[in-house]
Amino acid sequence: MTNELNPGLIVILGALLVPFLPGRVLRGAFMLMIPIAAFAYLRTLPMGDFGQMELMGLQLQTLRIDKLSTVFGTIFLIATLLGVIYALHLGDWVQHTAGLIYAGSAIGAVFAGDFVTLFFFWELTAISSVFLIWASGTANALSAGLRYLVIQVGSGVILLAGVLMHYRATGTLTFGAMSTETLPGTLILIAFGIKCAFPLLHNWLANAYPAATVTGTVILSVFTTKLAVYTLARGYAGTEILIPIGVTMALFTVIYALLENDLRRVLAYSLIGQLGLMVAGIGIGSDLAINGAVAHAACGILYFALLFMAIGAVLHRTGTAHASKLGGLAKSMPLTATFAVIGALAAAAVPFFAGFISKALILSAAMKAGHFWAWAGLLAAGAAVVIHTAIKVPYFAFFAKAQGEPGTEAPANMLLAMGLTAALCIGLGVYPEALYSMLPREVKYQPYTTEHIITQLQLVCFAALAFVLALRFGLFPATTRATLLDSDWFYRVPGRHLAMIANRFRSFTWEVVADGIVKGASKTYHALYHHHGPDGLFGRTWPTGMMAFWTTVTLGAVVILSYL
Amino acid sequence: MSAMTFLNAVEPHLPILLIIVPLFGALMATFMRSGTVAWFISLVVSVLVALIAWKLLNTILSTGTPIIYKIGNWEAPIGIVYKVDQLSGFVLLVIAAIAAVMMPFARRSIAAEIKQRAQPWYYAMYLLCLAGLMGIVITGDAFNAFVFLEISSLATYVLIALGRHRRALLAAYQYLIMGTIGATLYVIGIGLLYVLTGTLNFDDIASRLGPALADPERRNAVMAALGFAFVGVSLKLALFPMHVWLPNAYTYAPSVATAFLAGTATKAAIYLLIRLLFTVFGVSISIETLPVPQVLIVLSIAAMFLASFSAVFENNAKRMLAYSSIAQVGYIMLGVGLACLPVLAATTDASPATTPNNGMTAGLVHIANHAIMKAALFLALGAVYYRIGSVLYKDIAGIGRTMPLTMLAFGIAGLGLMGTPGTAGFISKWYLALGAIDTGWYSIVFLIVASSLISLIYIGRITEVVWFREPSAAAAQAKEAPLSMLVPLWILALLTIYLGLDTRATVDVAAEAAKVLVGGIR
Amino acid sequence: MSADQQGHHIETPPDKGTGATASGASNANRIVYGLSAICALLVVADLFVHKHGYFKIEHVLGFYAFFGFLACTVLVLAAKLIRAILMRPEDYYDK
C-alpha cells in the first residue's frame, strides 16, 4: 500500500500540516521538504498501474506511472520547490497551504489513471487555487476569483458529465486516448480546453493571473494550463482540430500582449500563446510533435515562472506591474533585471536557452507533417513573442525611462528562486539531453545544427529590429492604462444585464412572497403594491396570505394536471 | 433479572420505544427547573433513540424483511402498525443520529440564546419534535402519520418562536399557518383515500387502490387524493413554490433548532412523500402516467435555481443556508422525480427489479448527506453566533482568523454542499446525474451542473468574506468556539468527507431501499 | 474615472526621434545600428548554411530574417489598428 500512494497526495497531506507548524523557519524548512520528499518517493516507483481502489462500485486506478506522467510530475515537483522558495518570506499560512494543495492536486491529476481520480484532483486544483487570487484581498480579486472559480469548476463539471456518459457508453473509466466523434469525447475535450485556455474560453486566465498575489501568480502560471496540456497529450494526441485551435491561440494573443499595459497580463496572454504552440503540437500528433509539446510545457513552466517571479518581485517592491508606471529598475534591482533578461531570452527561444530546444521540436514536427500554414503561423507568433514578451516586459520594467519610484532589490528568497530557475533555463538550453531523455516518445532529435541556430537567430534579431524601428518611428502602440475588450465581454457585460434582469425576477417572486415579509422590499414590491391598490385582493394579501395563495395555486395546478 | 434477559425482553418492543422514550423524556423535561438537567435528559434520550434506530436498521439489513410492530396486538388493517423497512430504517437512523450528534453542542448555545426560564421548555419541545419525526417515519398508518406530523410541527413552531429576535414570533406564526394548511391538505387527501378504500394502512390502501382506479368515476377521486396529499406534504418539505415559510423560520430560530430542523424536519416530510408516491400510489398506479413526476422535476429544478440565486444575494449567513436548503431539497426531490420515470432499456442489462434505481438512490443518499452537511454548516454558524451574536456577513467578516477550526469545518461542509469530489455531496450528485442519464434526460445533467455552479458562488462568497476580509470589530475579538461545540461540528464535517470516500454506509443502504421501493413498481 | 487615472496617457513611446531609452537618443541610435549590423551578418551567414527545409520557401535567401521582420511589423501594425476597437477606459467593467 505504501507503494501505491499518489505522489500528489504526499504534497497535499504535507500542505495540511503546514498551518500547525509554529515559526516561519520550521514551517519553511518543512515546506521545502515536501516536494523533495515527494520527488524522492516518485523515483522509487516502477512503471505501471497501481492504487486500485473501489468507490461506489467503480474500479479506480489512483496511480499510473508511465513516461508521460513522470515527466510532467517531475517538472511539477521542481516548479513546486521553486514556488515554495519564492514564497518563503510570506507569513500567511493560508496562501502556503492553498498553494501546496493546488500543486499537489495538479501532480495528483497527472498520475491519475482513471477519470474519477482525475476529476477529483481536477476540481481540487480549481478550489485550492482560488485562494491564491482571493488572498490579494482587493475587490477586483474577489470578483476575478469568483469568475475564475466558476469557470474552473465549470470545466470540472463538464468533465464529470462527459465522464458519466463515457462510462455509460463504454463501461470503463480508464483515462486513455479519446475520440471526438462521440458526445462524451467532445464534452471532455471542452473541459480540457477550458483549462487549456482555448480561444474564447481563455480569459479566466488573463483575468485571474494578474489579480492573484505576487507569489500566487507564479504558482498559478505553472499548473492549471500545463495539467490541461498533459490531459490533451494523453487523451487527444493527433486530433486534427487542435492544430487550428493552437495556431489561433498563438496568433490572437499577440495582439493583446502587445497592447496590454499590466505586465502580468502581458505575460498571461503570452502564456496562452505558448500554450497554442503546445496544443498545435498535440494536434499534429507525431512522435516528434508530442515530444515537442511535452518539452515545451516543461520549458514554458520554467521561463514563465521566471518572468512572473521577476515581475512579481517588481510588484512586490514598487507596488505596481503596469508598464506605464515602471522603468529604470535595472539600476535598483540589477539581479532581478538579469534574471528577467534570462527568462526573456528563453522565451524568445534564443539558442542555448530553454525555449529553443523545445520550440524547435514542434516547428520541425509541423514542417515534417507538411502543415504549412500551421508552421507559418507558429513561426510568426514565435517572432512576435520576441517583441511582446522578450523585449517589452524587461524593457518597460527595467530599462525604459523611469516613470515611477525606484525599488530596492528583491528579498533574498525571491532572488534564490529566480536564480535557480534561471540556472535551469540555461542548463536545459545547454544540455537538452537532460530533458529529451525523459520525453514520452522515442525520437532522436538534434536541436543544435548550424542551420537551426542561424535561422532562429535571424528570426529573433529581425524581430528585435522590427521592434526597435517601430519604437523609433512611433509605430509601436502606446501602452496606457486601459481595459482591453476580450471575449469575457460576452459574459461580463450582457451577463451583468442578465444578472440584473434575474435579480428583478428574483425580486418579483421572492420579495413579494418571502422577502416581502421584510418591509422595505424592492421597488418591484412597491410597484406591485400600488398597482393592485390597497383594496384589491392582491393589495390586501400580505405575505402569509400570499404563501397560502401560492399553495392553493399549486394545488389547483396539480389537480388540474391530473385530469388532463 | 440480568441485563441480557432485559435486553431480550425489550427487543421486540424497540419500534414503540423509539416513540415512547422521547415522549416520556419530553414530559420529564417540562418538569425540570434547570436547563442543564433538561439538557442532560435530552442528551440521554437522543443517544438512546439513536442506538435504537441503529439496532433496528441493522436488524432489517441482516434479515431483509420488514419489522412490523402491532400496537395493542391488533392485526394490521384494524390496528395501527409500526413498520420498519429499509427505507424507514435508513431515515430513522439519519434523523436520530443528527439529533444525537448535536446534543453536546446544544447546552452552551441554548444557555446563551434562550432565557433561563424557557430552557427546559426548549428541550421538552425538542424531544417532542423528535418523537413526532420518528413517528412519521415509523408508522404504517396514514392517519397516524398525520398526528405525528402535527406533533412535530406544533413542537417546531414553539422551537422557532423561542428565537431571540421578535421576528421569530412572526416566522413561527407564518409557519403555523402554512404548516397547518399543509397538514390539513394531507389529511383531506387521506380522507378521500379512506372513503375510497375503507382503510388507512399504507399497504392496505395500496392493495385496494387498484379496483378504485379501474372505475372511471372513482379514478377522479384517486387523482384528487393524490393531488391533495402531494401538495400538503410538499408544503411541509418546502418544495418550491411552497417553501416561503422556510427562510424566516430557519433564520430566526435558535441556532441549534435551525440545525436540527434543517437536518431532520424536512427529511421526515420527504420520507412521507416517497412513501405515498411509491408504496401507496406506486404499486397500483403506474406513476409515469400521472403528472406528479413531471411536476416534481420541474419544481425541483426551479428550486435548485431560484433558491440558489437568492442565496447568492443574501447577506445573512443563516438565511443564505436556508435558501440553499430549499435548493438542496430540490436535488432530493429531483432524484425522487427521476425515479418515477421509466429507465431506458438500453442502459441497463439486468432486470429493473434487481438493479437499484439511481435517481431514487441519489434522493435517499442526499437525505443523509444533506442532513449531515447542513447540520454542520448551521452548527458552525451557531458557534459563531455564540461568540459574536450575529451571522450577518458584515459581522462575520474575517472570522476565519479568530475561529479557524470552526470555519474550517464550515468550509469542509461547504465543499460538500457544492458537490466537490471527495465529499459526500459529490456522491449524491454522481447518482443524480446517473439517474438523469438513465432516464435519457441529458439536459437535466447540465441543469444539475449549472445549479452546482451557483452553489459554488454562494459558498465562494461566504468563504471569501470569512477568510479574506478585514475582520470586523466583533470578529477580531472572537475566540475559538468551546470544545463542546467543536466536537459535534467536526464529527459532522469529517463525516462529510468520510461518506464521500466510503459509501457503504449510505449508498448501499439507500440502493437497497431504492430497490425495494422502485423495484416493487416495475 | 478618477483624476489619477486620467493623467496617464503620456506613456511611452514619446514622438519619433526623441529617443525612447533611458540613455537618450545617441544610445538609441547605437542600438539600432548595432542591431542592424548583426542582422546583416546573419543574412550573410545564411549563404554558408546548407538548408534541409521541407518547404521550398525556406530555401529563399534570408527567409527567416525577412519573415520575422515582416511578421512582427504586420502584427504590430495590426495591434495598433485593433487597439482603437478594443481599448476601453480602465474602469469599463466597473461602471
Added chain:
Amino acid sequence: MQALETLATHYNYFITIVLMISGLFIVIARGNLIKKLVGLSLFQTSVYLLYLTPAKILGGTAPIYNPAYKVYSNPLPHVLMLTAIVVGVATIALGLALVVRIKEAYGTIEEDEIFSKDPDSE
C-alpha cells in the same frame, strides 16, 4: 333537476367545500392575525365534515356490540376526528398564544403594520 338532486343528496360535501374555500380565503385575504386563525379553524372544520359524512348512516345507531343493533355508523372516522379536533385545538391555541406574544412585541396584530415595524432585512 338532476343538479338539484345532486345538491340535495350531497349537500354535506358542498358545505365542506364552502367551508374549505372560505377558510382558505380568509387566510389569504385577511391581514389580521386572529382573523387568519379563524380562517384556519374553518378550514380544519371542513375536514371534520369530510370525514364524518361518509361515516354516518341514516338510521344507524352508535356502534354497540349487541345483536339487537344491526345498522350502526362506522366509529373509526368519528374517533379520527376526535383526534383531529384535539390537534386543531392545540394548533389554534398555540397560534393565539403566538399572536399574544406578537402583540406584546410589536403592539399590533395587523400583518402589514408588523412588516413596517421591522424595516431592515437584517
